[in-house]
Amino acid sequence: MEELGIQILKSLVSGLLMGLVFALVALGLTVIFGVMDIVNFAHGEFLMVGMYTTLLISPLLGVDPVLTLPLAGLVGAVLGVLCYFGLIRFLLRGPMIAQLFGTFGLMIFLRNLALLFMGSEPRIVHQGWLVGKSIVIGPGVVLESTKLAVAVLSLLSFAVVWWLINRTKVGKALTATSLDAEGARYMGISTELMNALAWAVGGASVGVAGGLLVNFWPVDPGVGLLFTMIAFATVALGGFGSVRGALVAGILIGLIVNLPPVWDAILRSIDAVGLRGLDIHSFKYTMVYAIYFLIMVLRPQGLFGWKQ
């Protein structure tokens, strides 16, 4: 029983950390959707660009990967703005399907560009303040330093974005744009600028996330999809456009994918020989999507969604 208690604690810690990682990746996606009703399929590729930025810039400048984060954020923001003015602005004139395929095309373009310049092999950061470090806080309860840093950054980012949207004039303009772009334009709000800002904020947040993640995760041109599949589920679960929803849903998903070790500990503690072979690890993402499916059926706007 004691083992079970410790395992629950471990899974909670691990789930919280991973959940905050998922939430941070989903943040940019939900901001862009919230303002513009556009699902950015290329979101994961922004993450990949952030990862490569840190991977390449850190040895070039001879500084720790963590110190290159502002640069990764900047690259993400610039990429977001470029994508907005170079592609999205035109897509907005077309039907919904054009927007979907447009960002899908952007995803394939960015991925293949990375393939061309970086090759397909996974690459890792070898040295840094966060690389390979972890903090033991109890018997077997470990905080992995990269995930801890991402979690802290995640909370900070959510606080900043929440503050930006709810407590500033710019945020009011963003909200106005998302509620009724035409009305906002009549009120003298430059919706064009607001859209670009949403892409900049979305790109910056995921760029920084990438810069931090590469301290732990190997990066290759296809890495974006690993995280965006979860990010889409996170955003849909939390409610498209809801910042708070992305945070809660991210944590929820983090906790769900950390359930299997608890299950294993339960089996060990009750010595259920018959159930030994029942490995639920391979179903952990099935559980995530099952819950996603349930919520979609029962509450299509998501947990905290306000857009219909």
Place this chain on the structure above:
Amino acid sequence: MRKIALVAAIAMLAAMLVPAMAWAGPKEIKIGVIYPLTGPAAAAGRELRAGAELAADIANQVMPGINMDMAKNGGVKSLGGAKLTLIFKDHQGNPQLGADLAKKLILDDKVVGILGCYYSSVTKTVSAVCERYGVPMINGSSTSPTLTKRGFKWFWRTTPHDKWFTKDLFEFLVGLTKGKAKGVKAVPREEINTLAAACEKTEWGSNVAIEIKNFAKEYGFNLAANILYAAKSPDLSSEVQSLIAAKPGAMLFASYTSDALLMIKTLKSMKAKPKILWGQDAGFDKPEFVSLGDDIVGVLTRSVFLPSVVKMKPLSGQVNDLYVKKMGHDLDGASARAFTGLQTWVYVLEKAGSTEPKAIQAACNTISIPGNQLVVPWVGIKFSTKGDEIGQNVLGGGLIGQYQKQKDGKIGLEVVYPFDIATAPLVYPFQGY
């Protein structure tokens, strides 16, 4: 009269030309090669491609420095010195795409046969296409045991498969408890009796998991955790938690490249301390894996080819030198087996003396390539034609290598099993994180 003379002259000319043309045979022999050239296993794909290309280069030219029959002929001798042309296709790790590519190669490119596909899941679909069209396929590097259990008539596999490799692992563990490992005293059985395994869940990994389970039972080990996970997963911490909680003496893995890197990083961050850490080749035998540096010192991987094999086999050294010239690094398990796969194609064509599928089929079923022709440390190549495994090479063998720090400070693989050909003392226990 003049007309008759003209017709007779043409007829004579034709009669002289026809046998001459028949004797000349095909100028080129097209082999379709399907590998993962992009996607998650592209790094392996690059090695596979280079291995096959090198074998074709050696077969197509006369290379006096290589002690191999195919290096002396400058093409396939029995086919009038016809040269091999390889047509590469990229399956991206996608079984359906692989099957489509195989169809294209057979119907559009009119290839004589197919080599590939590394991923067992792709080899499965591609071999099914070959079977349907009656086109021979030789597989050099897919190790799912089920592939040769389907009774296919057009499929031959040169590499030993995971059942053999996994058996090697258990023989190694038992040998360790009996003090057979070089430089290590007999290890108490209870120290390594508990095992925990995590395998990726496609065709290959899930079959490794089954083999591990079966052999653990047969050899009397306690398999406390046997986890399947998605190789394309953003997080492996829950899997690692369960592995550590099982308190195993040995942790066993079947991973592709990215997930192998993430697995080691997660094991390290969660401070895993198994006595033995073993990987079933693939991701554990890639240049990217070696870039993990000190973190992998002591890690074991099964392989069919390790750079230290050149110490035992001069021929491997000769081919390895050419490979280093081409790629800048040593042959590995993937490239050595791709080389051997294509080499087998050359010997089969030489024996068949024809590009007709039936003749190739007969040649495959009766061929016997001695070990002294091969770069891999096998007894030879001879395919089984009866029993529950059809088309499997019965003369193959596996190795277990260990990453060790070498004199120059670099991390390299040393052979630690079979015990009698170990190239360095075993580092035991694994340092832990």
